[in-house]
Amino acid sequence: MQIYLPIAEVSVNAFLLLGLGGLVGVLSGMFGVGGGFLITPLLFFVGIPPVVAVATSTNQIVASSFSALLAHLKRKTVDIKMGCVLLVGGIVGAAAGVQVFAVLARLGQVDLLVQLCYVVFLGTIGALMLAESLRALRRTRAAGGVLPKARKQRTWIDALPFKMRFRTSGLYISVIPPVAVGLFVGVLAAIMGVGGGFIMVPAMIYLLGMPTKVVVGTSLFQIIFVTGFATLMHATTTYSVDMVLAMLLLIGGVIGAQIGTQIGGRMKAEQLRILLALLVLSVCAKLAFDLLVMPAELYSLSDRRIGP
Amino acid sequence: MIARVLAVLVAALVLAQPLRAEQVVAGLSQEAISITTNFDGSEILIYGAVRRDAPPPGILPMEVIITVQGPSRPITVRRKDRRFGIWVNTEASAIDLAPTFYAVSTSAPLTTALTHTEDLRHRVSIPMAIRAVGTGLLDQGRFTEALIRIQGRGGAYQLNQGDVRFREETLFDTSVRLPANLTEGDYTVRIFLTRGGEVVDVYEQFIPVRKVGLERLIYLLAHERPLIYGIVSLTIAILAGWMASAVFRYIRS
Secondary structure (H helix, E strand, O other), X not given: OEEEEOOOOEEEEHHHHHHHHHHHHHHHHHHXXXXXXXXXXXHHHOOOOHHHHHHHHHHHHHHHHHHHHHHHHXXXXXXXXXXXXXXXXXXXXXXXXXXXXXXXXXXXXXXXXXXXXXXXXHHHHHHHHHHHHHHHHHHHHHHOOOOOOOOOOOOHHHHOOOEEEEOOOOEEEEOHHHHHHHXXXXXXXXXXXXXXXXXXXXXXXXXXXXXXXXXXXXXXXXXXXXXXXXXXXXXXXXXXXXXXHHHHHHHHHHHHHHHHHHHHHOOOHHHHHHHHHHHHHHHHHHHHHHHHOOOOOOEEEEEOOOEO | OHHHHHHHHHHHHHHHHHHHHEEEEEEEOOOOEEEOOOOOOEEEEEEEEXXXXXXXXXXXXXXXEEEEEOOEEEEEEEXXXXXXXXXXXXXXXXXXXXXXXXXXXXXXXXXXHOOHHHHHHHOOOHHHHOEOOOOOOOOHHHHHHHHHHHHHHOOOEEEEOOOOEEOXXXXXXXXXXXXXXXXXXXXXXXXXXEEOOEEEEEEEEEEEEEEOHHHHHHHHHHHHOHHHHHHHHHHHHHHHHHHHHHHHHHHHO
């Protein structure tokens, strides 16, 4: 069944989009990630204009993160104070990111920027995750499941001013690092059409030293507001949020997420992380391949009124 | 002075006489094209007849050329080059105006049916429909070629030589396939009647292409009330997320 998307102005098979949303939903349910980093490139592959793909996936992330956040709020695993501090940086970052996006769209370099961001960030995170989980897997085999606990050390972060107490996380740290992390993730959300959980979760654990149990909930809290804000910015500056496209992805996504959670529950955490790392690396490899190999068509068209 | 003006007018009338000898009358299968939710392209049938007040003038072959043109927009064509090992957009050509849709259907090969001079005057062939002046690029031709090639692949630019069929001596028809990614606007249908490559008569008609129903509503809201549109999109997203978790909780319990 073909459906005409009013903003993207292309006709796409509705079941393809439902399936795509479902597939990403399964993966995000399995791995506990938002799936923005998968949905945006997949939308490129099915022929949605990049600007619309980025803007619409931010809208889709709001929906998928919201149902997950509800569960975390119920379990009280959200540090709202920390979330608000991250959010301050996030909003500023997203506003700046949307402007950068609009300028580069005019220059015709937006595809390159998005692709480069994906290759760099997915490549780095994927490689780190793979190495870390392989090491963890070997260690659990050798030591019979006992993980050595790292001692908390004083770092340069403790020397920064503007300290604040975060009761839920049990932290007393400067607000500069969380604002900076939020800022960085906000920029990425606007440019890559992702929630940024894959950057924020490791940053919260290793940089801010937050307890693992509040990390996912807090990052979801920040993601909803940042992607929601990015959606509004895209809607008002580039007019490229496609409601119909978002709806179709959403329906597939929420169903897929529930199935994914069931599958994820039956697998070991290390196995899941290795699979996720491989998935991230293969998306990265595909995008890198496109940049390195001579394209079949060297020329491309763009409408000057709305960007590429 | 008055005599001179009169003389010119009379001369014009006399010169205009052979043009009036043959006229095109035509019609379209659709009054308008509506882009609905399940829009997947469309086809318009264009039919017409040649009306004569006198026996056919001369022995030069009569041909019909039909063009369908969508709204024009400024378009940037970019070319990729290898820089630092990766393929990057480098040179760009800003084309002033290029139609978003352009189809030429003819009853004979275009070069036979129309002389180059007449093509220049009426802007009939695909390269003539594209306006690219003063781009300052040495190889502008390649960018225009690329535009035609890319648009042609998606069915946005078509050259259907020999697709106009004569039924009787004076009745003709053709059908033009419109792709799914149509741009809204007034489409112009032009019918040229030529003899020996010279244009004898031109018939012009508009066919509006509009989004209707939900498509129109969403499009208008997104462009005229972007903030409200953004808020509505977010509200739908949040409600869907909340409903999904509520439904699945209900199923599990």
